[in-house]
Amino acid sequence: MSNFIQHVVDALSVGSTYALLALGLTLVFSVMNLINFAYGMMLVWSAYGAYVMLNHGVPFALMVPLCILFATFVSMAIGRVAFRPFIGAPPITLLITSFGVLLVIQYLAILFFGEEPTILSLPAFFGNVVDIGSVRVPVLELITIGTSGVVVGVFYLVLNRTAFGAQLRAAAELPDVTRLMGVKPDRVLMVAFAISGAIAGVVGLLWFAKVGAITPRSDLDPTIKAFIALVLGGLGSTRGALLGGLALGAIEVTLSATLPSSALGYQPAIVFAAVIAILILRPSGLSGTTLEPAR
Amino acid sequence: LIRPALRRDDVPGWAGLAGAVAGPLLAVGIVTGIAALFYSNDTMTEIVLLFGINAVMVVGFQVFVGNTGLVSFGHVAFMAIGAYATGIVSMDSLDKSIVLKDLPGWLAQTHFGVVPALIVGGGAAAVFALITGLALMRLSGAAASIATLGLLVITVNILSQAGRFTHGPRSIFGVPDKTNFLWVFSSLAVAVLISALYKWSRSGLRARANRDDVVAAESAGVASLRARLLPFVLSAFLTGVGGGLYGMLLTAFSPASFAIPMVVVIITMAIIGGVNSITGALAGAAVVTVLNEFLRRVENGVDIAGLHLNTPTGMSGAVLGVALILVLRWRPAGLLSAYELQFERGRDRPASIPSAAPASNPSPGGTHAGQRV
Numbered sequence: 001m002s003n004f005i006q007h008v009v010d011a012l013s014v015g016s017t018y019a020l021l022a023l024g025l026t027l028v029f030s031v032m033n034l035i036n037f038a039y040g041m042m043l044v045w046s047a048y049g050a051y052v053m054l055n056h057g058v059p060f061a062l063m064v065p066l067c068i069l070f071a072t073f074v075s076m077a078i079g080r081v082a083f084r085p086f087i088g089a090p091p092i093t094l095l096i097t098s099f100g101v102l103l104v105i106q107y108l109a110i111l112f113f114g115e116e117p118t119i120l121s122l123p124a125f126f127g128n129v130v131d132i133g134s135v136r137v138p139v140l141e142l143i144t145i146g147t148s149g150v151v152v153g154v155f156y157l158v159l160n161r162t163a164f165g166a167q168l169r170a171a172a173e174l175p176d177v178t179r180l181m182g183v184k185p186d187r188v189l190m191v192a193f194a195i196s197g198a199i200a201g202v203v204g205l206l207w208f209a210k211v212g213a214i215t216p217r218s219d220l221d222p223t224i225k226a227f228i229a230l231v232l233g234g235l236g237s238t239r240g241a242l243l244g245g246l247a248l249g250a251i252e253v254t255l256s257a258t259l260p261s262s263a264l265g266y267q268p269a270i271v272f273a274a275v276i277a278i279l280i281l282r283p284s285g286l287s288g289t290t291l292e293p294a295r
Numbered sequence: 296l297i298r299p300a301l302r303r304d305d306v307p308g309w310a311g312l313a314g315a316v317a318g319p320l321l322a323v324g325i326v327t328g329i330a331a332l333f334y335s336n337d338t339m340t341e342i343v344l345l346f347g348i349n350a351v352m353v354v355g356f357q358v359f360v361g362n363t364g365l366v367s368f369g370h371v372a373f374m375a376i377g378a379y380a381t382g383i384v385s386m387d388s389l390d391k392s393i394v395l396k397d398l399p400g401w402l403a404q405t406h407f408g409v410v411p412a413l414i415v416g417g418g419a420a421a422v423f424a425l426i427t428g429l430a431l432m433r434l435s436g437a438a439a440s441i442a443t444l445g446l447l448v449i450t451v452n453i454l455s456q457a458g459r460f461t462h463g464p465r466s467i468f469g470v471p472d473k474t475n476f477l478w479v480f481s482s483l484a485v486a487v488l489i490s491a492l493y494k495w496s497r498s499g500l501r502a503r504a505n506r507d508d509v510v511a512a513e514s515a516g517v518a519s520l521r522a523r524l525l526p527f528v529l530s531a532f533l534t535g536v537g538g539g540l541y542g543m544l545l546t547a548f549s550p551a552s553f554a555i556p557m558v559v560v561i562i563t564m565a566i567i568g569g570v571n572s573i574t575g576a577l578a579g580a581a582v583v584t585v586l587n588e589f590l591r592r593v594e595n596g597v598d599i600a601g602l603h604l605n606t607p608t609g610m611s612g613a614v615l616g617v618a619l620i621l622v623l624r625w626r627p628a629g630l631l632s633a634y635e636l637q638f639e640r641g642r643d644r645p646a647s648i649p650s651a652a653p654a655s656n657p658s659p660g661g662t663h664a665g666q667r668v
Contacts, residue, residue: 035437085624091437092366096566097623103559103616220555224448227441235437265456272445279438280430 002134007257013141015249016148017206021226022233022241023155024199028079030172030236031192032087034094038078038102040223042197045105046071046204047214048113051120060123068201075197076190078105084189102219109216117213126209144206151202152242155195159238164191172236228275234285243286248275301574301634305495314638316491319573322636323487326350326577327480334476341544342588347479348540350580351486353564355533357576358490360565362499362526364506365435368558369443372450373420373531375553377538378545379454379461381416382470385409385543390469397459409473413482413539420535423450424528432523435509447558454550461550468547474540482540486533490573491635493529502526556612563615567622569629574636579629586618587611 021039028034049070053063082101086094128139159165170178171188179185207222208214225248233244251274255267263270278286297314305315330347333339356370383395384407391403407415431442455464462468493499504512505522513519542548560583568579590611622629 035441082620089623089627092364092440093623093627095437095440096366096562097620099559099562100616100619100623103612103619107610107613107616224444227444231438231441266452269449269452269456272449276430276442276445279442280433283434283438 005135006137007253009135009137009141009145011250011253012246013144013249014252015246016145017203017245018225018229018248019242019245020148020151020199020203021222022229022245023152023238024196024203025226025230026233026236026238026241027168027199028192028196029230030238031168031175031188032083032094033091034083034086034098035091035227035230035235036101036196037095037098037223038105038219039196039200039226040219040221041102041105041109042071042075042200043204043207043222044109044214044216044219045074046201047120047208048109048118049201050205050208051118051214054121064205067205068198071201071204072194072197075193075200079189079193083193084186087185087189106216106219113214113216115216117215119213120208122209140206140209144210147202147206151199155199155238158195168192228272231279232275232285234287237287240285240287247286251275297638297640299636300639301631302637302639303633303635306637306639310640312495314640315495315635316488318635318637319487319491319577320484321638322574322577323480323484326581327483329581330480331476342584344474344476344479344544346580346584347476347483348474348537348544349560349564349584350577351479351483351540352534352537352561353568353576353580354483354486354490354573355530355535355537356561356565357530357570357573358493358533359526359530361571361573361576362494362502362506363523365439365443365523366562367443368440368562369446369450370530370534370561371553371557372447373424373534374538374541374557375450375454375550376420376423377413377416377535378542378548378553379467380419380535381412381539382467382542382548383460384415385412385471385473386469387471394462394467394469395460402460409478409543412473412543413478413536416539416542417532417535420538421528421532424531425524428524428527428531429520432520432527435519447553451550451553454553464550466547466549470542470546470548472543472546474544479540482536486536487573487577489529489533493526494573498522498525559612559615563619566619566629569631569633571628571633572631572635574634575629575631578631582630583615583618586614590614 021043025036025039028036046067050063050067053066054060058066078101082097083094086097089097126140126143129136130139130142131137157165159169167178167183167188168191170181171183171185175185178188203222208218211218229244229248230241231244232247233240233242248271251271252267255270256264259267259270299318299321302315305311330343334343352370352374355373356367359370360366383391383398383402384405386394386406388404388406391398395403427446431439431446434442454461457463501512501517501522502525504515505517505519509519512522538553545552564579564583565576566579567582568577569575594610626632
């Protein structure tokens with residue numbers, strides 16, 4: 001039984017990171033149909049930001065908000081320079097554009113930090129383990145689950161209780177009408193990139209706190225996980241993003257707990273095969289919304 | 296009077312087909328000629344061979360992406376399968392007894408020549424594409440792109456785990472060093488011939504009809520799955536052959552050789568050249584190769600007007616990224632757009648007939664040329 005609870009906690013912690021990643025991606029997708037290949041690189045940059053600040057003696061409690069601000073700013077800058085000129089372009093053009101963006105910001109990371117892994121040394125309590133009854137839970141997993149809960153809560157508050165959120169939802173649903181109502185599409189886009197960047201800032205810290213070391217090429221894993229979560233849940237819906245992320249976490253943890261050790265090496269292949277199987281049964285994802293434009 | 300021209304549509308009839316197939320072959324001839332000039336220079340041989348191999352793979356990539364409009368991030372998987380399959384069947388049995396001790400008996404004995412080995416490589420990739428395509432080709436748009444990225448992840452995972460056949464995550468070595476100018480550029484000519492014949496075939500037309508307007512195509516009896524599956528398999532075959540050539544050029548490679556940087560190369564070549572055109576695939580491969588080579592030299596340091604310039608390694612990736620963005624911004628359909636080099640009869644071609652509208656006309660819903668990048 002305690003084993004089972006352990007797995008549930010694992011799945012929740014892994015799944016909630018994926019859910020946040022998918023949430024950040026889906027937000028931008030819903031306003032401009034962009035699936036951002038460079039999103040994983042945002043996490044890497046957020047982690048590098050944390051590394052630089054910690055190295056310069058910025059206290060941890062101050063570093064976290066600064067890091068999130070930094071990621072927000074970077075995301076808005078990229079959105080403004082690279083993606084804004086492509087508003088209205090077909091999704092595939094946008095996808096490949098983001099691929100180009102990835103190459104550029106990855107090169108900048110190589111330029112500043114080199115190809116060698118950079119160790120992110122966080123306060124010691126991140127590595128601790130607490131005993132809850134008979135279950136031993138790493139503190140980082142608890143922090144991850146807690147933070148994700150807070151982020152999702154704030155996200156929904158912003159989306160449903162602020163003018164920005166209302167404009168965002170309107171622009172996602174009926175862009176033309178929203179424009180006619182006097183909402184500037186540029187500003188909506190910038191708000192979407194800002195929120196998506198802030199989420200990337202948070203996830204970047206959580207992700208690399210777990211991994212421990214940052215390299216300019218460690219963006220691929222989070223990007224792929226976010227993509228899977230995104231299509232698994234259904235493109236363009238926030239509910240789908242959360243559902244897809246948690247489902248992916250559950251699939252991964254279940255597989256690593258149940259697969260015989262000889263098949264464990266094939267786990268990534270089996271996860272992907274499972275996801276493709278789900279997509280064939282439900283082409284528009286688990287949440288079932290079809291917000292992808294019919295072409 | 297027969298003259299070469301850039302056209303978007305095929306000329307009807309057998310003469311038109313011949314002209315539409317001969318044009319890209321002329322482009323191959325030009326490319327091969329230029330490559331041959333550089334090949335005589337010792338420092339350039341490897342670059343020329345890599346260019347030819349990349350061109351084979353970009354032509355293969357174009358068969359799928361150009362005709363179906365789906366962007367694949369997974370073609371490097373076919374390349375990897377081609378490289379491994381070609382490598383395994385062409386290796387010396389003595390080398391196999393060292394590197395791949397646990398191969399089943401029948402595979403341990405095979406020792407194929409270049410052509411059969413390349414066909415095995417392409418065939419293995421095609422079979423893999425047929426099996427996975429039955430599932431993947433049901434998806435469309437961005438979901439399909441992401442699923443093909445998944446295909447690459449799955450393939451690299453399996454290749455590193457199936458150590459009995461692939462020597463696992465470590466390098467496989469001892470693959471015969473058979474790739475030379477003749478094999479590379481004759482493969483390129485064959486690849487272009489196959490893709491041009493396919494493009495102007497009924498099946499190619501069905502695939503493009505499905506690309507331009509799914510609903511209209513389906514209501515006219517074009518089944519989406521079938522229309523996409525054949526170009527997928529054909530394209531996997533050509534990419535697999537390219538992978539086989541690549542494997543016999545490297546002679547030692549590991550699953551990690553087939554990763555995102557390889558995807559970057561193929562996609563930028565195809566997009567910059569124009570993904571809807573075979574001639575464009577060749578042009579894109581040439582432009583990116585020249586750009587890459589120039590950047591590589593700059594990375595090693597160059598002197599321009601007395602200034603010694605030296606940039607850190609890895610810059611080529613960033614420049615390719617910028618080039619990709621700029622092309623997509625100002626010429627979203629690529630340098631050659633959907634235009635092909637073709638031969639046409641000069642004299643009796645009427646100035647303009649409305650019914651001769653380009654075969655790849657944008658669908659009524661389409662707004663601009665970037666619609667089908």
